[in-house]
Amino acid sequence: MLSRLPVVTRCLSLAALCAAGPVAALQLPLPPPGEDIVGQVQVIKAKYEDTFADLGVTYDLGYSEMVAANPGVDAWLPGTGAEIVLPTRFILPPGPREGIVINLAEYRLYYYPKGQDVVYTFPLGIGREGWGSPIAHTSIIAKTPNPTWTPPASIKAEHAADGDPLPNVVPAGPDNPLGPFKFTLGTPGYLIHGSNKKFGIGTRTSHGCFRMFNNNVLEMAKMVPVGTPVRIINDAYKFGISGGKVYLEAHAPLNDDGTPSVVDKHTAVINAMLKREDLANNLRVNWDEVRDVVAAEDGLPAQIGEPGEAPMVTSAPGDLLQ
Structure with a gap:
């Protein structure tokens, strides 16, 4: 029979949670062999103009994980002085710590640069209902700056039915839904890319591809070579x-x-x-x-x-x- 352990309080003190402040990217040192946790939770006090979407951009967090970590807090008007938990502590996904690992249930990507004892982690938008993102072992097969977008027939039909017809080709630029950069995956039809919308990262919002904040996808573009393995899992x-x-x-x-x-x-x-x-x-x-x-x-x-x-x-x- 298992002995009872003392119940660990889930709401830690502010002193234990607070960190030095936002960073440009979540670059975290890998833990020692046999350990699995990186980062630390942070708590901030909201300003009047803060929303979860804006805080997500600042702290590399997606909308859904902000909502989950802050039950009962209004995501669009937290209120001046409201304490906001930033869930920037992570158990690394199971399996090899190499290449890119995407966990759908987290709406999050992990990148392990070869030969470095660090991990980068970024929030993602994933496929919405009816346009699910795949579970797969694949790789990066191409990198494209300033991509154009050729909408597939299925997406054109969907937009046409909503009275929003799409052109055959959307040129590169601020109105392109692929944003400033795309990674092509070996799984046909799927990409990791930026976005022309401020909101939607950390939610089920795409047609199956993986959306990133534009500053994040541009940072990845500098680091991730063609041929990098990509493992897509779904571990809640x-x-x-x-x-x-x-x-x-x-x-x-x-x-x-x-x-x-x-x-x-x-x-x-x-x-x-x-x-x-x-x-x-x-x-x-x-x-x-x-x-x-x-x-x-x-x-x-x-x-x-x-x-x-x-x-x-x-x-x-x-x-x-x-």
């Missing part, structure tokens, strides 16, 4: 180790096509844990804390256990995660 629950403790990060689950999902969370959490073979056979879990983390779906890593002698994890107690 990520487990990781830091400082001898085990953490869980939970997001709202999506179907494989990037649409909202109604899942058996009990099974999904156990399956995510079993992906970590180093934990499945050696983990003492506070299931009450797991339940709280899964219920919150706030994207903030929280301690749920510690390594220790325990039977192989194949189930959670009763209906704990229902």
